[in-house]
Amino acid sequence: MSSFFIEFRDPLFSIIIFFVIIFMITFFSYWWSRYKRIEDSRYLDRFLKQFNTLPSQGELNILISKGELSEKSWLLLAHSYSKNGDFEKSIEIYNEMLNVGSYENKKETMFLLGKTYFKAGFLERSKQIFLEILKVNPRTPQALSYLLLVYEYMRDYKAALDVLEPLDELNKDISLDTTYLKLMNILHNLNTTPEEKTIEIVAVYKESHQLAYLVYEYLFRVNPEFAWKSFDSSKSEVIVDILWNLELKDLNLDIISNNGFLRELYSAKGYINLAQSSAVFEFDVLIKLKNRANATLNFEYVCDNCKQVYPFSFNRCSSCHFIDTSRVEWSLTKDYHKDFSEENNSFQ
Numbered sequence: 001m002s003s004f005f006i007e008f009r010d011p012l013f014s015i016i017i018f019f020v021i022i023f024m025i026t027f028f029s030y031w032w033s034r035y036k037r038i039e040d041s042r043y044l045d046r047f048l049k050q051f052n053t054l055p056s057q058g059e060l061n062i063l064i065s066k067g068e069l070s071e072k073s074w075l076l077l078a079h080s081y082s083k084n085g086d087f088e089k090s091i092e093i094y095n096e097m098l099n100v101g102s103y104e105n106k107k108e109t110m111f112l113l114g115k116t117y118f119k120a121g122f123l124e125r126s127k128q129i130f131l132e133i134l135k136v137n138p139r140t141p142q143a144l145s146y147l148l149l150v151y152e153y154m155r156d157y158k159a160a161l162d163v164l165e166p167l168d169e170l171n172k173d174i175s176l177d178t179t180y181l182k183l184m185n186i187l188h189n190l191n192t193t194p195e196e197k198t199i200e201i202v203a204v205y206k207e208s209h210q211l212a213y214l215v216y217e218y219l220f221r222v223n224p225e226f227a228w229k230s231f232d233s234s235k236s237e238v239i240v241d242i243l244w245n246l247e248l249k250d251l252n253l254d255i256i257s258n259n260g261f262l263r264e265l266y267s268a269k270g271y272i273n274l275a276q277s278s279a280v281f282e283f284d285v286l287i288k289l290k291n292r293a294n295a296t297l298n299f300e301y302v303c304d305n306c307k308q309v310y311p312f313s314f315n316r317c318s319s320c321h322f323i324d325t326s327r328v329e330w331s332l333t334k335d336y337h338k339d340f341s342e343e344n345n346s347f348q
């Protein structure tokens with residue numbers, strides 16, 4: 001029986017002990033490295049999580065009042081939140097900064113807060129902020145310009161027109177804004193008929209010769225016959241998409257046949273056959289195709305000021321807020337409408 005047990009002094013015992021120690025060291029070393037790897041990964045997760053969760057209002061209050069970060073850093077942080085579309089956090093930061101009594105750049109921060117409220121669509125709050133700035137500093141053109149925008153977005157065109165007076169006193173050019181707001185006021189007047197509106201906007205246009213797109217878009221939509229009667233041929237290219245989309249029955253062939261651009265445009269459209277070629281590449285291709293291909297024109301709108309491209313027309317750029325900077329650009333495209341109507345006809 002004793003032959004099954006190893007003697008304490010037996011060299012085999014030492015060898016077994018040696019291997020047991022090696023095994024234990026290897027096991028613990030493996031276990032320790034595994035544990036460290038998991039811990040490191042958890043730490044990284046916890047570290048990254050800090051950047052995904054935003055500080056609460058209470059935390060913000062403590063952080064700002066402690067003054068550990070400079071005003072400029074907070075402004076930069078609020079600006080970056082606003083730029084990324086997180087208006088709520090940006091507004092919270094501005095509000096907390098304004099709550100700190102000893103804050104220096106109060107007017108500037110209030111302006112940024114008003115601007116962020118405007119961007120976020122809180123028009124009433126934005127209006128209150130700009131009015132508050134103007135109560136203390138009436139000669140602040142930036143606040144006046146934004147107040148005008150707020151009134152315009154609220155469709156209070158009369159109030160917006162009133163803001164132009166102090167802007168004029170500050171030597172700002174208000175002629176385009178005046179025409180624009182006058183036209184918008186006419187078009188959104190609930191007490192006038194479309195006929196009265198057409199007469200009024202043509203009267204404003206004849207005085208200024210500005211905002212042709214806004215005027216003719218309404219005229220051709222409501223009363224094409226009247227639109228042709230008051231047509232300004234020098235603006236044909238500006239309103240090319242409106243003219244292109246007119247129906248054949250709404251054309252005034254007398255005016256079209258006397259205008260080279262319109263002759264080429266409607267020959268390209270296939271309504272008439274009064275031009276054999278055109279200096280405009282897209283028109284020339286369409287004239288030569290003579291409706292043999294499923295092609296038409298596609299329009300997009302570029303802001304001449306900020307170069308933003310839109311798929312729809314605009315009178316005031318929603319990016320830079322400039323008025324009448326839209327430039328229409330056209331290109332050849334497949335006529336899906338024609339495709340669709342042909343498909344429908346084939347089922348009849």
Ligand SMILES: [Zn+2]
Pocket residue numbers: 303304305306307308317318319320321322325
């Ligand atoms: Zn723009």
